[in-house]
Amino acid sequence: MTLTNIAKPSRKPRFKSVQESSGRESDRTQTLLTTKISDRTATHLAFGLRWHLPFPFPAFPAAPAGQAADVLVEEGDLPSAAGEVRACGPLREAGPAVARIGLPGVARLLITDGNRIRVKRHDGCSDDALNLLLMGTGAALLLHQRGYLPLHGSGILTARGAVLFVGHSGAGKSTTLAALMQRGYPMICDDLAAIRLNDAGMPQVWPGVGVYKLWADSAEALGLGTADLPRVRAELEKFMVPTGANLVTQAAPVRAIYQLATHNRPELSMKPRRDSAKFNALLDHTWQKLTIKRMGLHTEHFSRAVAVANAVRVVSIRRPDGGGLHPGDLADRLEADFLS
Amino acid sequence: MPNQLVWLASYPKSGNTWVRAFLTAYQNGPGSALDINRLDVGLHAASRRLFDRVIGFPASDLIPAEIDRLRPEVYRSLNREATRPVFMKVHDAWRHADSGEPVFPPDATRLAVYIVRNPLAVAPSLASHLGCSIDQAIEHMASDAYRLAGTDRKLHRQLPQPVGAWSAHVDSWLGQTAFPVLLLRYEDLCAEPRREFFRLIDALNLSLDERALDWALEQTRFDRLQASEASTGFSERLINAPRFFRQGRSDAWREELSPEQVARILRRHQACMRRFGYEKNALVD
Numbered sequence: 001m002t003l004t005n006i007a008k009p010s011r012k013p014r015f016k017s018v019q020e021s022s023g024r025e026s027d028r029t030q031t032l033l034t035t036k037i038s039d040r041t042a043t044h045l046a047f048g049l050r051w052h053l054p055f056p057f058p059a060f061p062a063a064p065a066g067q068a069a070d071v072l073v074e075e076g077d078l079p080s081a082a083g084e085v086r087a088c089g090p091l092r093e094a095g096p097a098v099a100r101i102g103l104p105g106v107a108r109l110l111i112t113d114g115n116r117i118r119v120k121r122h123d124g125c126s127d128d129a130l131n132l133l134l135m136g137t138g139a140a141l142l143l144h145q146r147g148y149l150p151l152h153g154s155g156i157l158t159a160r161g162a163v164l165f166v167g168h169s170g171a172g173k174s175t176t177l178a179a180l181m182q183r184g185y186p187m188i189c190d191d192l193a194a195i196r197l198n199d200a201g202m203p204q205v206w207p208g209v210g211v212y213k214l215w216a217d218s219a220e221a222l223g224l225g226t227a228d229l230p231r232v233r234a235e236l237e238k239f240m241v242p243t244g245a246n247l248v249t250q251a252a253p254v255r256a257i258y259q260l261a262t263h264n265r266p267e268l269s270m271k272p273r274r275d276s277a278k279f280n281a282l283l284d285h286t287w288q289k290l291t292i293k294r295m296g297l298h299t300e301h302f303s304r305a306v307a308v309a310n311a312v313r314v315v316s317i318r319r320p321d322g323g324g325l326h327p328g329d330l331a332d333r334l335e336a337d338f339l340s
Numbered sequence: 341m342p343n344q345l346v347w348l349a350s351y352p353k354s355g356n357t358w359v360r361a362f363l364t365a366y367q368n369g370p371g372s373a374l375d376i377n378r379l380d381v382g383l384h385a386a387s388r389r390l391f392d393r394v395i396g397f398p399a400s401d402l403i404p405a406e407i408d409r410l411r412p413e414v415y416r417s418l419n420r421e422a423t424r425p426v427f428m429k430v431h432d433a434w435r436h437a438d439s440g441e442p443v444f445p446p447d448a449t450r451l452a453v454y455i456v457r458n459p460l461a462v463a464p465s466l467a468s469h470l471g472c473s474i475d476q477a478i479e480h481m482a483s484d485a486y487r488l489a490g491t492d493r494k495l496h497r498q499l500p501q502p503v504g505a506w507s508a509h510v511d512s513w514l515g516q517t518a519f520p521v522l523l524l525r526y527e528d529l530c531a532e533p534r535r536e537f538f539r540l541i542d543a544l545n546l547s548l549d550e551r552a553l554d555w556a557l558e559q560t561r562f563d564r565l566q567a568s569e570a571s572t573g574f575s576e577r578l579i580n581a582p583r584f585f586r587q588g589r590s591d592a593w594r595e596e597l598s599p600e601q602v603a604r605i606l607r608r609h610q611a612c613m614r615r616f617g618y619e620k621n622a623l624v625d
Contacts, residue, residue, distance in 0.1 A: 090395070091397070092396045136397070169495060215493065233402075236401075237492050264575065290393060
């Protein structure tokens with residue numbers, strides 16, 4: 001199978017400058033991509049984009065047939081130089097419309113122009129391991145290039161819009177997500193919340209992929225059996241939980257963002273953030289923060305974060321560290337707050 | 341540019357926080373009251389947040405061996421960007437990753453400061469810190485497999501830290517030859533704080549400021565640290581520990597350990613304890 005309308009890789013962003021600065025979706029330039037397709041290829045939906053992948057991810061929603069891809073992922077050698085890039089830490093390089101990351105033992109990715117990811121696997125790297133890199137770090141870098149605000153966050157859809165939980169690893173994002181899904185709220189994303197401003201400048205979050213990750217202790221606390229679940233890594237007691245039909249299919253306006261953290265006190269605290277503290281919470285939980293300046297997106301990212309901070313309620317939550325509060329109790333408090 | 345990373349290494353509950361508090365107070369200088377919740381003189385070497393930010397891929401999706409392979413890169417990255425010494429609190433045992441490379445890279449290291457404390461005193465302090473019995477703490481300290489943040493069923497705020505047995509930990513840091521180590525005995529810090537902290541300032545090549553030294557010694561008197569914790573709380577206290585700054589005495593163990601517990605610790609760590617005069621201390625008792 002071959003798609004038509006070949007689009008050559010370009011070192012310049014494909015997206016209009018007004019789109020880069022505003023992040024509004026109506027300005028997005030549709031890009032059609034073409035490649036030789038092998039038998040393993042598949043097209044999936046994630047973050048409001050059609051991803052054409054060189055291998056299937058069964059848990060991800062399939063894209064409708066016959067439509068062009070927004071993002072082409074292809075395997076092959078990576079060029080040694082790819083535009084003006086500068087190091088961002090030991091494993092990443094970034095520049096305008098280009099970013100590279102190499103994770104030892106997994107793969108190297110070259111992400112360009114917001115629409116193409118070239119992958120060079122290391123020997124023995126499985127599809128699942130590549131998936132972790134591609135749909136986490138790789139996707140976040142690409143979303144930056146496309147004018148999104150990608151946050152470290154999980155989220156659900158409520159009758160009043162999307163509710164997101166941001167936080168650093170271990171803050172309880174996925175556990176909170178799972179606890180609220182048990183109450184019937186569909187998932188909109190896990191770990192990577194892809195936010196864009198709509199035509200009216202209001203933030204919307206786009207659905208992620210149809211799985212979330214949960215550690216054994218959280219699954220146990222929530223009464224979720226893990227015997228039949230695949231592990232994220234064979235060596236870790238961390239599981240991939242498929243959402244099935246409980247994944248939102250459309251973008252939703254962001255109603256509230258809860259910033260999760262722990263403290264060493266026995267009580268749960270909940271404090272609305274105001275003014276610059278809202279903005280700082282968004283900056284602090286942005287994926288791939290170190291690369292933003294290198295990509296020349298500092299001003300745009302700042303503007304997006306300000307727009308989201310102005311439009312959305314942000315609440316700081318501190319829960320007792322060490323499992324002192326059952327996830328269901330935290331879900332009670334959150335539910336009471338976001339439904340009020 | 342000289343290497344900037346200074347490892348403040350110790351077995352848990354051996355005075356590491358005290359030394360960081362001193363360095364913070366010394367660097368802030370006279371007039372600036374010490375805030376124990378802002379010991380911002382350095383970073384925690386096992387910070388998951390630091391790792392994730394520098395590496396760009398979450399450690400939560402990596403296995404411990406992979407994390408160990410990448411940790412040297414995190415530290416090199418910090419060293420490249422540092423313009424003055426960066427103090428890295430570390431409870432890990434010194435070791436190599438499975439790649440053969442030291443986890444704490446010599447090419448980014450200025451110095452290690454190793455703080456050793458009598459294991460007879462560490463045991464009850466560790467028990468209080470972890471919210472476990474003294475017998476359990478003694479077991480941890482005897483186990484080569486002992487790890488902080490080490491259970492595999494949940495995600496911890498810190499990266500997994502192989503700590504190992506008390507004596508093996510001491511040997512790992514003092515036995516390595518990749519970089520120089522300044523040895524501080526907790527008991528000497530208690531008995532002669534001015535002399536010992538002066539040694540620290542000297543080894544770090546910090547400019548000597550007598551007023552700042554006096555100020556820092558005063559700010560980090562144990563009763564003051566205790567009073568600060570009582571009034572503001574301390575973010576490094578684990579949730580099950582009644583308090584972090586507990587006794588600060590070098591001989592409180594005599595009232596806390598049974599003769600059998602003393603004998604167990606002595607049996608397991610005797611050779612290493614002898615090096616620091618701790619064996620004699622226990623036998624005399």
